[in-house]
Amino acid sequence: MPRTVTDFDIPTLRARRTNKWHKFPDDVLPAWVADMDFGVAPAVAEVLARLARDQEYGYAAREGALAAAFSRRMQRRFGWQTDPADAHPIGDLVQASFSSVMAFSDPGDAVLLQLPSYPPFMAAINDTGRRLIASPMRDNGTRWVLDLAAYETAPDAKARVLIFCHPQNPTGRAFTRTELEEVAAFAIRHDLIVVSDEIHADIVYPGNTHVPLASLSSEIAARTITITSATKSFNIPALRCAVMHFGTPDLRARFFARIHARLLGSPGVTGVDATIAAWDDGQPWLDEILAHLQANRDWLAQTIGAELPGVTMRQPEATYLAWLDCSALALPCPAGQFFLDRARVGLNFGESFGAQYANFARLNFATPAPILREIVGRMAASVRQR
Ligand SMILES: Cc1ncc(COP(=O)(O)O)c(C=O)c1O
Structure with missing residues (x-):
C-alpha cells in the first residue's frame, strides 16, 4: 500500500495495463496522456470494491x-x-x-x-x-x-x-x-x-x-x-x-x-x-493531490528555467499539463521526437495540437516527484549533449 496519495514507483505504474505506460518502449519514461500516476480517492475505491464484492452488474437503477x-x-x-x-x-x-x-x-x-x-x-x-x-x-x-x-x-x-x-x-x-x-x-x-x-x-x-x-x-x-x-x-x-x-x-x-x-x-x-x-x-483526497501537483508545477517551472535554457514554460494556472516552447533550442526535428529519441521521455508532440507547434511539447507533471525529477533530468541532459 502506498504511504501517501502520491507514493507510486515505476514498477507499480508499469504493471498497470494503461496506455500511458505502454505506448512507448520500456526505457522511455512517459509524460504524455492526461491521466495521473497516482491512485484514486478512498471513496471511489470503496464503491468499486462494493460493486465487485456484491457482483452488482445487473441493469442499473440509478435514474437521475x-x-x-x-x-x-x-x-x-x-x-x-x-x-x-x-x-x-x-x-x-x-x-x-x-x-x-x-x-x-x-x-x-x-x-x-x-x-x-x-x-x-x-x-x-x-x-x-x-x-x-x-x-x-x-x-x-x-x-x-x-x-x-x-x-x-x-x-x-x-x-x-x-x-x-x-x-x-x-x-x-x-x-x-x-x-x-x-x-x-x-x-x-x-x-x-x-x-x-x-x-x-x-x-x-x-x-x-x-x-x-x-x-x-x-x-x-x-x-x-x-x-x-x-x-x-x-x-x-x-x-x-x-x-x-x-x-x-x-x-x-x-x-x-x-x-x-x-x-x-x-x-x-x-x-x-x-x-x-x-x-x-473525494475532495479531501483531491486537496492532497492538488498540493502535490502545485509543488510539482513550481519545481518544474523553476527547474526548466534553470536547467533547460531555450525552453520556455508559462506557469499553468490550471491542469497538470505544461506547454513547453522549445523554439529557441533550434532542434533538428520536432521537439517531441527529439526528447523521445535523445532523452527517452515520452511527451505529447506539439504538432498534434496544431501543425505550427512542432517546436512545442506537452509534459504531464501528474507523477510522483522522483519520477518528475528523472524525466526533467533526462531532458536537461539531452539538451546539454545536443
Ligand atoms: C480538454 C479535454 N477534453 C476531453 C478529454 C477526454 O475526455 P474523455 O476521455 O471523457 O473523452 C481530455 C483528456 O485529456 C481533455 O484534456
Whole structure:
C-alpha cells in the first residue's frame, strides 16, 4: 500500500495495463496522456470494491443520480446553480464534443477553435466535414491569451459553433471572469453555440478561480453546452462517465432533435458510482493531490528555467499539463521526437495540437516527484549533449 496519495514507483505504474505506460518502449519514461500516476480517492475505491464484492452488474437503477450529483458538485465547488433535468449522462467528452458539433452545424459550416488545441477537438470539426476556423492564442510574455479580435476582421457567415476549452489544454490557462465575459459577448455577437469543455475545472491552482462559462448569464447559458466529468481530477478515465449540461431545456431539445439519445450510449454503473463518490466524498483526497501537483508545477517551472535554457514554460494556472516552447533550442526535428529519441521521455508532440507547434511539447507533471525529477533530468541532459 502506498504511504501517501502520491507514493507510486515505476514498477507499480508499469504493471498497470494503461496506455500511458505502454505506448512507448520500456526505457522511455512517459509524460504524455492526461491521466495521473497516482491512485484514486478512498471513496471511489470503496464503491468499486462494493460493486465487485456484491457482483452488482445487473441493469442499473440509478435514474437521475449522476445528474443530481453533477448539480450538487457545481453548486458546492463553483457556486453554479443548475437543474439536474438539464444534465445528460454520457460515456465521454470526446463523444459529447463530436455530437454537439454535429447537432448544431452542418457539413460545410465553420467551427471556431482556439489553438493550440486538444487534438480530438480538431477531429470533431475536420472528421465531420465542418471547416475549422483557428483562433491562435498568443504568448504575451507572461501567459497565453485569447485573440478574439483577429476573427472580427473576417467573420465567417457560416460559423455556427465555438469549441471552448476552459481551463485550456494544453496552455494551462484558467480564464478570468473578464476574459470569459469577452468570450460570452463574442459568442452572442456571432450567434454561436458554445461547447465549453470544463473537464479540467477541478485542477485550478491558488490565485485562480474556475468560473463556469454558462454561469455568467442566462443569455450565454442559453447557447452553451458544458461538458465535464470527474475523470481527470479523480483519475478514473477508464470508467467512461461524463455529463453534458444544456443551458436551457430548448437547447437540449434542439440537440436531441438531431442526435438520437440511443446513439450516445450511457455510462456504466462503475463510472456512475465512482463519479458520484468522487464528487460527493473525494475532495479531501483531491486537496492532497492538488498540493502535490502545485509543488510539482513550481519545481518544474523553476527547474526548466534553470536547467533547460531555450525552453520556455508559462506557469499553468490550471491542469497538470505544461506547454513547453522549445523554439529557441533550434532542434533538428520536432521537439517531441527529439526528447523521445535523445532523452527517452515520452511527451505529447506539439504538432498534434496544431501543425505550427512542432517546436512545442506537452509534459504531464501528474507523477510522483522522483519520477518528475528523472524525466526533467533526462531532458536537461539531452539538451546539454545536443
Ligand atoms: C480538454 C479535454 N477534453 C476531453 C478529454 C477526454 O475526455 P474523455 O476521455 O471523457 O473523452 C481530455 C483528456 O485529456 C481533455 O484534456
